[in-house]
Each structure stands twice: as structure tokens, then as C-alpha cells.
Amino acid sequence: MGLGKTIQTIVFLYSLYKEGHTKGPFLVSAPLSTIINWEREFQMWAPAFYVVTYTGDKDSRAIIRENEFSFDDNAMKGGKKAFKMKVSGAGDNFGDKGVALGQLVAFGDEGFFRVLNGYKIEHKLLLTGTPLQNNLEELFHLLNFLTPERFNNLEGFLEEFADISKEDQIKKLHDLLGPHMLRRLKADVFKNMPAKTELIVRVELSPMQKKYYKYILTRNFEALNSRGGGNQVSLLNIMMDLKKCCNHPYLFPEPPKLPSGAYEGGALIKASGKLLLLQKMLRKLKEQNHRVLIFSQMTKMLDLLEDFLDYEGYKYERIDGGITGALRQEAIDRFNAPGAQQFCFLLSTRAGGLGINLATADTVVIFDSDWNPHNDIQAFSRAHRIGQANKVMIYRFVTRASVEERITQVAKRKMMLTHLVVRPGLGSKAGSMSKQELDDILKFGTEELFKDENEGQ
Incomplete structure (x- = not known):
């Protein structure tokens, strides 16, 4: 991640x-969100290539096929849905020395590889860009695509x-x-890469959060009680x-809103231990001229x-x-522009974790961790990459x-258990947990929570 794979690949094709x-012709299949960046880099590094971007709805793609497909000495790119291509003649044959490149999102998409x-x-x-986060079945589909006669x-x-x-x-x-x-x-490629430090910041629940937390636990007592036998x-x-x-x-319905539809800032911050901490952190970071990426898995949390940020008076993307x-x-360009006033960039962990360069920021806040730790690694690599001039601080709430x-x-x-494998993450599907593991996670901390309540009484 952040090692210039896109540019190296384009220069490699150009040299061929x-x-x-x-x-x-060359077929490049990439996530839709990265296509514009691929276009820019082709223009910069391989200006002589004729590049067709094959995206859009059914009618748009039909027009592109009819008017733009020309296979004389060219490169051709497709979006993530390139597997829907049906190009008569030329589409089925990428020449005796055709090259297909895949920058992968869904590693185990059988249909994609089959087509x-x-x-x-x-x-x-x-x-x-990530150490493979697949399970063994998905790894097999990758190997099968590359060498079907062996795998x-x-x-x-x-x-x-x-x-x-x-x-x-x-x-x-x-x-x-x-x-x-x-x-x-x-470490092998960029010897002078600035260091990164990751800190786990333990946050206390606010009084309102404690009430909600206890209510959720007591409301689901039967499912949580092992004798009640809640299903997975x-x-x-x-x-x-x-x-x-x-x-x-x-995040639960229905919190109090102002007539404008927004939340009252003071109450919004007081209700969450994480926001109280973030408020203090951002004031310090702003004073010291840092710029911040904030990641959350939940788009509704990004709304909050x-x-x-509006209440605190910060500009953001x-x-x-x-x-x-x-x-x-456009949002990325505005944030990266010289002298940009935007202090924060809000991103959803999955949508903002691929093919995005935000090295103008030097601080990352993981507001809530992803089930799969490799997605968080993808996320903070938006800042810790080639082009970064400062030490990167990562705060995981x-x-x-x-x-x-x-x-x-x-x-x-x-992660420690699988670290010995060539690429971490093999053997266990992200988010796949046994009922016992779920039970253990859900009950963690409950004794202390209810003990505090009893002592208070």
C-alpha cells in the first residue's frame, strides 16, 4: 500500500x-473508485497509449463498444464490472501476448475470475496492497486464475x-x-519513509452510553444466558x-434534533465518550498544524x-x-491541494481504504475498528505512503x-497466530466467529458495568 503499484504497472506495460x-491490447480491471486515478496516471506516464474507460450503465457501455473500441496498439481499461464485457471477436482474445491486470477488491469473486x-x-x-486477507478458498481462486492447469x-x-x-x-x-x-x-522500497506510531486509546462510556449499554444487555438476557441458547x-x-x-x-432512534435537522452540538458531544475525547484531541492537533483522517465503519456515525465538525467550526471533506x-x-484533490483549508477528512473504512492517496494528512483516527484488522491497515495506509513527509500518528479508539x-x-x-504465513489472514474468514467467541465477547466487561451500578446505589 502506497508503494506506487499503479505507476509501476503502467510503466511496465508502456515498456512492453x-x-x-x-x-x-491490455485489459486493466480495477475498483470503480480508482478508475479516475488510473486515467490520470496513464496520461502522465504513458501518453502514447490509446485508453478507453469501459464503465457506466448498459447503454453507455454499448456506445463505448460501438464507437471507442479499437484494438490497434492500445491499452484498454475496465471498471470493477469488466466481467460484464461482451465484445465480439476482439473481446474474447487479448492476443498471443495480451496482458490482463487485476487490482482486486473482492478477492474471492468466482464469477469475476470465471468470466x-x-x-x-x-x-x-x-x-x-494488503497482505492477503482471504481465507484459503479465496486464495485458491486467485491461484486458479493465475495457473489453472496447476491449481x-x-x-x-x-x-x-x-x-x-x-x-x-x-x-x-x-x-x-x-x-x-x-x-x-x-521498508525494502522506501528507506526514508517517515515512521508511524499506532496507539490504542481506551475511552470511557458516557453516562448516557452506560444506560443504553445496560439496557441492550438486559433486554437480550435470554439470548445472552447460555441456558437460553441464543443463536449466532x-x-x-x-x-x-x-x-x-x-x-x-x-445511532439509535430517535435522538433529539434542532429545527434545522442537525443535533445540538453540546449535547451531541456530551453523549459520547469518544466525541468528548476527539473534541480535545482535534483542538490540540489544529494548534500544531496537523491534518486528520477520521475513519468509521458506520456512515450514520459519519453523519454525526x-x-x-460543523459545531466545532472545522472545514472537512x-x-x-x-x-x-x-x-x-474532487474531494481528494481539494484536500490535497496546496494551502487547502480542510482540517479533517471523514472516510468510511471500506470505501476509503482503496487506491486513495491522502499523504497530506499525518494523523489518523480509527473511530471504531473493523472486524477485520487488515481493513484498518488499508485505511491508515492512505496517509502512511510514498509522498508522506511527516511522522504518522494513528489513534485507535x-x-x-x-x-x-x-x-x-x-x-x-x-493476527499474531497467522503472522508466520507468507501473507497474514489466511485460514479464517473475516468476521467468522464461533458462538463461543461471540458469547465471550458480548459478556466481556458486563460484570464491571453492573457492579458499578450496584455500588452507586
């Missing part, structure tokens, strides 16, 4: 073309690496992946409610953070799943004695 190794495998492609390259038995593969925590299996997987993977670390789905729902409560009680294409790139604290502990343990 210029040195006469192949005239293309790409339908094209005649001689050379394939997959790009990923063609999913059941056998899963059986062979059933217990990935064993040392002999880790070594076997190392040996298997070695020929197919070029892994580069920031109901336990997950309870966990989501408790996570929302740790962020802000206004907008009201908070925002990106979430509902802001796409040109609007997203974790509510003390709550589900958040226990989830952080479990995630840390799992």
Missing part, C-alpha cells in the same frame, strides 16, 4: 509496448492445508506461493447494537461526525460508499471494558 515485446478465464489471455498479473482441485487444496497454524503446513504453503508472488515491503445471528445483532452504543447513543467516481476524486476491547484482543491474537 515501446520495446516491441507486445502491442497489446476473465473465458478470454484468451497469455499473461496475468494481480495487484494487492484445479479446490477440495484437495482445502484438505491439504486444513490446519494452517502447524509449522510444516506453513512451510509447505510458503514453498507453494513462492513462485507466484512478488512481495515488497515499504441474534448474538451478532446484539454485538452490532453494543458496537453502535460504544460509538454514540444517537459532520454535525460535530467526506468519502463513503455513496460518493463515487468524479465526486470522490477502543471503549474500555466493552465488546470493542474484547474484539480488539481477539483480532490481535488472530
Whole structure:
């Protein structure tokens, strides 16, 4: 992440073309949110390429096929939905030396790979900025796409690496992946990369949050009582409610609003321990001329953070799943512009974690951690990347004695367990937890919470 994969890839394709190794065409399949950046970089680094961006609705794509597809010495790009391409003749054949590149979002999208495998492609390259966060099944689909003649038995593969925590299996997987993977670390590539420091900041629940937290637990007593035997789905729902409560009680209906539709700033901040802390932190950071990225998984929490920033008088930008294409790139450009007045950038962890360069910020606040720790790593790499001139500080907010604290502990343990594998995260699907794990997480901190109440009485 942040090592210039896009530029290196474009220059690689350009050199193949210029040195006469192949005239293309080249298919680049990338997340829709990164397409504008790919266009810019092609223009900058490979100006002689004829580039077609194949995105839009059905009618738009039909017009592009009819008027813009020309396969004479060109590069062609497609959005994340490139698998819907149906180009007669040329679309099925990327030449004897055609090159397909995939910058992946959904690693295990079988349909995507199945359709790409339908094209005649001689050379394939997959790009990923994160240590692979896949489970073994998704890893198999990647290997099957790259080398279908060797990796063609999913059941056998899963059986062979059933217990990935064993040392002999880790070594076997190392040996298997070695020929197919070029892994580069920031430390190898950019010797002068400024340091980053991550701090876990333990936050107290506000009095209103404690009331909500207790209410959620007591309302779901039957499901939480082991004899009551709550199923996995109901336990997950309870966990989501408790996570929302740790962020802000206004995430539940119906909090008080002003006639304008916004929340009264003072009450909004007082209701959440995290906002009280953020208020103090941002004032200090502003004084010291830092710029801040704030990540949350919940778009409704981003709405509350907008009201908070308006109340505090800070200028900001925002990106979430509902802001796409040109609007997203415009927000990034405004924030990165020399002398920009925007102090904060609000981002949803998933939507803001791919192919975005925000190295003009040097402070990251993870307002609530993702189930999968690798998504948070993607998030703070928006700032800690080539182009960053300052030390990067990462503050991860974790509510003390709550589900958040226990989830952080479990995630840390799992990352340590899988660290020996070539890429961390293999063997366990993100968010897949046993009923016992869920039970353990939900009950964490409850004794202290109710003990405090009894002592107060």
C-alpha cells in the first residue's frame, strides 16, 4: 500500500509496448473508485497509449463498444464490472501476448475470475496492497486464475492445508506461493519513509452510553444466558447494537434534533465518550498544524461526525460508499491541494481504504475498528505512503471494558497466530466467529458495568 503499484504497472506495460515485446491490447480491471486515478496516471506516464474507460450503465457501455473500441496498439481499461464485457471477436482474445491486470477488491469473486478465464489471455498479473486477507478458498481462486492447469482441485487444496497454524503446513504453503508472488515491503522500497506510531486509546462510556449499554444487555438476557441458547445471528445483532452504543447513543432512534435537522452540538458531544475525547484531541492537533483522517465503519456515525465538525467550526471533506467516481476524486484533490483549508477528512473504512492517496494528512483516527484488522491497515495506509513527509500518528479508539476491547484482543491474537504465513489472514474468514467467541465477547466487561451500578446505589 502506497508503494506506487499503479505507476509501476503502467510503466511496465508502456515498456512492453515501446520495446516491441507486445502491442497489446491490455485489459486493466480495477475498483470503480480508482478508475479516475488510473486515467490520470496513464496520461502522465504513458501518453502514447490509446485508453478507453469501459464503465457506466448498459447503454453507455454499448456506445463505448460501438464507437471507442479499437484494438490497434492500445491499452484498454475496465471498471470493477469488466466481467460484464461482451465484445465480439476482439473481446474474447487479448492476443498471443495480451496482458490482463487485476487490482482486486473482492478477492474471492468466482464469477469475476470465471468470466476473465473465458478470454484468451497469455499473461496475468494481480495487484494487492494488503497482505492477503482471504481465507484459503479465496486464495485458491486467485491461484486458479493465475495457473489453472496447476491449481484445479479446490477440495484437495482445502484438505491439504486444513490446519494452517502447524509449522510444516506453513512451510509447505510458503514453498507453494513462492513462485507466484512478488512481495515488497515499504521498508525494502522506501528507506526514508517517515515512521508511524499506532496507539490504542481506551475511552470511557458516557453516562448516557452506560444506560443504553445496560439496557441492550438486559433486554437480550435470554439470548445472552447460555441456558437460553441464543443463536449466532441474534448474538451478532446484539454485538452490532453494543458496537453502535460504544460509538454514540444517537445511532439509535430517535435522538433529539434542532429545527434545522442537525443535533445540538453540546449535547451531541456530551453523549459520547469518544466525541468528548476527539473534541480535545482535534483542538490540540489544529494548534500544531496537523491534518486528520477520521475513519468509521458506520456512515450514520459519519453523519454525526459532520454535525460535530460543523459545531466545532472545522472545514472537512467526506468519502463513503455513496460518493463515487468524479465526486470522490474532487474531494481528494481539494484536500490535497496546496494551502487547502480542510482540517479533517471523514472516510468510511471500506470505501476509503482503496487506491486513495491522502499523504497530506499525518494523523489518523480509527473511530471504531473493523472486524477485520487488515481493513484498518488499508485505511491508515492512505496517509502512511510514498509522498508522506511527516511522522504518522494513528489513534485507535477502543471503549474500555466493552465488546470493542474484547474484539480488539481477539483480532490481535488472530493476527499474531497467522503472522508466520507468507501473507497474514489466511485460514479464517473475516468476521467468522464461533458462538463461543461471540458469547465471550458480548459478556466481556458486563460484570464491571453492573457492579458499578450496584455500588452507586
